[in-house]
Amino acid sequence: MEVKQISVFVENKEGRIKKAMNTLAEADINIRALSIADTTKYGILRLIVSDNKKAIEALEKDGFIVKENEVLLLEIPDKPNGLNSVLTTFDEKGINLEYLYAFVSSKPDVATLVMRLENMQKAKEALQDNGIKLLKKEDIQFL
Missing domain, CATH: 3.30.2130.10 (VC0802-like)
Known part of the structure; x- marks a missing residue:
C-alpha cells in the first residue's frame, strides 16, 4: 500500500x-x-x-x-539477504529504486522499510506478486 x-x-x-x-x-x-x-x-x-x-x-x-509524496511501506525478513530479495525483484522487473530507509519494527525478525521507486504501481505489483507484505499507515503504531 x-x-x-x-x-x-x-x-x-x-x-x-x-x-x-x-x-x-x-x-x-x-x-x-x-x-x-x-x-x-x-x-x-x-x-x-x-x-x-x-x-x-x-x-x-x-x-x-x-x-x-507517496512511498511504499513494507516488511521484509530481518536476516542476511532479506533486503536483497526485494532488490532482486526490482532488478528482474526493471524498476529503479530512488531511495529507501528503514525503521525499527516491534515484530521480532522483521525489518520495516520505506521505499520510493520510479514506477510505484509497477513496484507495488511486483512486491505483491512475490509475496512481500505491504503495509498501510495504520499498520505502524504512533505511541
Missing part, C-alpha cells in the same frame, strides 16, 4: 533540524520514521508522521518548504 510521506527542505545550518523537530513537537506530531539526506547547502528530512496535514501546516507556518 502507498503511504504519504512528508519531505521537509532544510538549510544545512546549525539548528535548522532542531527547529523542525520543535515545530512538530509543538504541534503534537509523533514521528514514526525519518531519514535525512544532505548536501553542502540543504538537506531533505523525510518523515512518516502521525498527522501529515497538521505537520505540513505547522512546518509551512514556521517557514519550511514541505512536499508530500
Whole structure:
C-alpha cells in the first residue's frame, strides 16, 4: 500500500533540524520514521508522521518548504539477504529504486522499510506478486 510521506527542505545550518523537530513537537506530531539526506547547502528530512496535514501546516507556518509524496511501506525478513530479495525483484522487473530507509519494527525478525521507486504501481505489483507484505499507515503504531 502507498503511504504519504512528508519531505521537509532544510538549510544545512546549525539548528535548522532542531527547529523542525520543535515545530512538530509543538504541534503534537509523533514521528514514526525519518531519514535525512544532505548536501553542502540543504538537506531533505523525510518523515512518516502521525498527522501529515497538521505537520505540513505547522512546518509551512514556521517557514519550511514541505512536499508530500507517496512511498511504499513494507516488511521484509530481518536476516542476511532479506533486503536483497526485494532488490532482486526490482532488478528482474526493471524498476529503479530512488531511495529507501528503514525503521525499527516491534515484530521480532522483521525489518520495516520505506521505499520510493520510479514506477510505484509497477513496484507495488511486483512486491505483491512475490509475496512481500505491504503495509498501510495504520499498520505502524504512533505511541
